[in-house]
Amino acid sequence: MTGPIGHLMVGPRSHGVVRYAKSVFDAVSVESADHRLAHMRTLGAGVASGLAECALVHVHVTDRLFGRTPSQARDNVLAMIAALRRPVSVTLHDLPQPSDGRAMHARIDFFRSVARSATGVIVSSRHEASLFAEYVDASIDVEVVPLLFDTVRVDKPSASAESTVGVLGYLYPGKGHLETLQAMSDLDPSIGFMALGTPSPGHEDLADDLAKIAADMGRRCTITGFLTDDELRRASAEVTVPVAYHRHMSASGSINSWISAGRRPLVPRTAYTDELAARSPGVLTMHANDDLALRAAIESAFANPASTWIDSAVTPSPTAADVGRTHERLLRRWSA
Structure with missing residues (x-):
């Protein structure tokens, strides 16, 4: 039996990637209680406490959360991975693509460096997997885990609402x-x-x-x-x-x-x-x-x-339970 799995959130809680990281942690915690959560608004104070017993730490990553430039973000993430002194897996968000313009090459270097330093890599769509293979590093296998959907709740407003x-x-x-x-x-x-x-x-x-x-x-x-x-x-x-x-x-x-x-x-x-x-x-x-x-x-x-409006018979996929089970399986495999 390996140790617990750590989940490190980096960045302001209002950021979409950080909020999603918390949703994934909540989902995987339903599957197993053996997960730990740590949050750091910035990396300036060093690595967050509470992860010392963890066999692996999982981090949701995009360059804009870790530095003012992709190269600064690369250095910060690699220093964080080294400081954790244990296997680190990542979910990569906002993969580089030609629409990035002049920033594309620096962003490619960021994602390639992070992926090569990680024990396992997750992306959120088959399209992102194809971008990763084409522009980042085709030699690294990535796992596709689509973004989870919260339970659909329909609260239609009154007919008097403004258009x-x-x-x-x-x-x-x-x-x-x-x-x-x-x-x-x-x-x-x-x-x-x-x-x-x-x-x-x-x-x-x-x-x-x-x-x-x-x-x-x-x-x-x-x-x-x-x-x-x-x-x-x-x-x-x-x-x-x-x-x-x-x-x-x-x-x-x-x-x-x-x-x-x-x-x-x-x-x-x-x-x-x-x-x-x-x-x-x-x-x-x-x-x-x-x-x-x-x-x-x-x-x-x-x-x-x-x-x-979505028809009440439609259930979007994947659900939080689907994503929780998939993360439990992948993170346990990478921590072994």
């Missing part, structure tokens, strides 16, 4: 906020734009850009700021038309959040959304991957608001 188009998640260029607002240009100005989230550090100006564009349209623009899980679920239910127009996603917690609130978001057809739709039919409304198709999809959704 809105909403985008969920951190605000940053490429997430689709600007494109979605611009796609609303022909809609009645009484239809508001909602951004369910807060700007990513360094992109606070995006909120000002959205407000100006909406004002020029004579349209309301609401940016909620950070929302707790319960607040996010309620806000997701109140949006009339949910949109996830991030065309370069490799896996998407934002889409999962829409679905867990019972919503069927409008999404562009990509390798990842095709994969998700095949695994969980009935949870997405897909359109072609361009701005004109998004505009048409939004108009169609307003004509048929029922299409933005």
